[in-house]
Amino acid sequence: xxxxxxxxxxxxxxxxxxxxxxxxxxxxxxxxxxxxxxxxxxxxxxxxxxxxxxxxxxxxxxxxxxxxxxxxxxxxxxxxxxxxxxxxxxxxxxxxxxxxxxxxxxxxxxxxxx
Amino acid sequence: xxxxxxxxxxxxxxxxxxxxxxxxxxxxxxxxxxxxxxxxxxxxxxxxxxxxxxxxxxxxxxxxxxxxxxxxxxxxxxxxxxxxxxxxxxxxxxxxxxxxxxxxxxxxxxxxxx
Numbered sequence: 001x002x003x004x005x006x007x008x009x010x011x012x013x014x015x016x017x018x019x020x021x022x023x024x025x026x027x028x029x030x031x032x033x034x035x036x037x038x039x040x041x042x043x044x045x046x047x048x049x050x051x052x053x054x055x056x057x058x059x060x061x062x063x064x065x066x067x068x069x070x071x072x073x074x075x076x077x078x079x080x081x082x083x084x085x086x087x088x089x090x091x092x093x094x095x096x097x098x099x100x101x102x103x104x105x106x107x108x109x110x111x112x113x114x
Numbered sequence: 115x116x117x118x119x120x121x122x123x124x125x126x127x128x129x130x131x132x133x134x135x136x137x138x139x140x141x142x143x144x145x146x147x148x149x150x151x152x153x154x155x156x157x158x159x160x161x162x163x164x165x166x167x168x169x170x171x172x173x174x175x176x177x178x179x180x181x182x183x184x185x186x187x188x189x190x191x192x193x194x195x196x197x198x199x200x201x202x203x204x205x206x207x208x209x210x211x212x213x214x215x216x217x218x219x220x221x222x223x224x225x226x227x228x
Contacts, residue, residue, distance in 0.1 A: 033213050045204055045219035052213055091157075100145060100211045101159045101172060 001027035001034070001094035006105035013082045013112055020067065021077040021108045023092030029053075032094055034075040035102070036064070039089040048090075051075055082112045116141045120205050120220035127195055128228050135190045135223050137205030145208045145215065146188040147172065148180065150201040151222075157204070163188055164211060195227040 003026040013019040025034065036048040051059045051066045059066045067076040079086055092105040118139045127133055139146065147162035149172075159172030163182040177199055179191040188207075192199060203223045208215040 031213055035216070037219070042221075043202060043224065044221040045206075047216055047218055050214070050216055054213075093157075095213075095215075095217075099159075099162060099170070099172075100208070100215070100217070101147070101162065102149075102157070102206075102217060104157045106156055 001025040001029070001032050001103055002096075003027075004092050004094055004103050004105035006092055006108050008108045009106075010109045010111070013079075013110065015084060015112055015114050016081055018078060018080045019082055019110065021079070021090050021092075021110065022074065023076055023105060024072070024074045025092075025094055026073065027094070029097050032097070034066070034068070035093045035095075036066070036075075036077045037091045037093060038086075039091065039107070041088070045091075049077070079110075084112050084114065086110060087112045116218075118205055118207050118218050118220040120203075120223050122223060123221060124224045126226045126228065129196055130194050133192050133195060133225075135192075135203060135205075135225070137188045137190065137207075137220060138186050139188075139205075139207040139218075140186065141207065141209070141218070142185065143207040143218075144185070144210050145217075146182065147206050147217075148178070148188070148190050149204045149206065150174065151204065152201050160190070160203075195225075197227050199225065200227045201225060 093102040148160040161180040163169040205220040206217045208217045
């Protein structure tokens with residue numbers, strides 16, 4: 001994808017509730033992929049989940065799932081049963097078709113409260 | 115344990131004093147890259163390497179050098195650091211290039227140039 005947009009600078013969710021983090025993308029590629037990464041306050045960048053444009057099913061990894069809507073060019077991350085440890089920045093990203101450089105969105109800061 | 119290891123995690127230095135940030139992966143990955151993360155600018159790619167002895171510039175290569183003499187290592191060299199290179203740096207690697215290849219990140223290196 002050429003551009004990734006995350007329109008939610010911050011989100012709050014209560015523990016044990018589900019939350020959806022939005023991501024839209026702009027691409028002219030026929031095939032592409034979308035990643036979600038988590039960046040806790042300690043700074044590391046942790047891979048969460050991947051969706052390929054050619055995948056028929058929405059990706060799931062434990063409590064993380066991707067609500068992939070190709071026609072709307074959206075790849076929203078759904079976190080079920082939020083935990084305090086989910087508090088972090090979340091980035092949506094997509095690789096450039098030629099160089100595999102990751103194009104990142106601006107991120108969403110999620111805060112989970114008890 | 116499969117991982118991307120960066121050292122050091124934190125570094126404070128002075129203008130003009132050459133430094134090297136090391137990056138090593140134990141997953142036999144072909145593709146490696148360096149990013150820097152700055153507030154308001156997001157993550158930007160500095161250099162990438164598709165294999166041993168194959169490196170290329172990313173979006174912000176000025177002031178940096180890299181080398182890829184062995185598959186597992188991809189050091190980032192700042193020959194004459196300047197304050198505008200104060201940033202959070204990430205090394206990333208993936209098995210290969212192309213769709214479906216997940217890029218795994220190191221824990222990050224926080225660099226301050228005084």
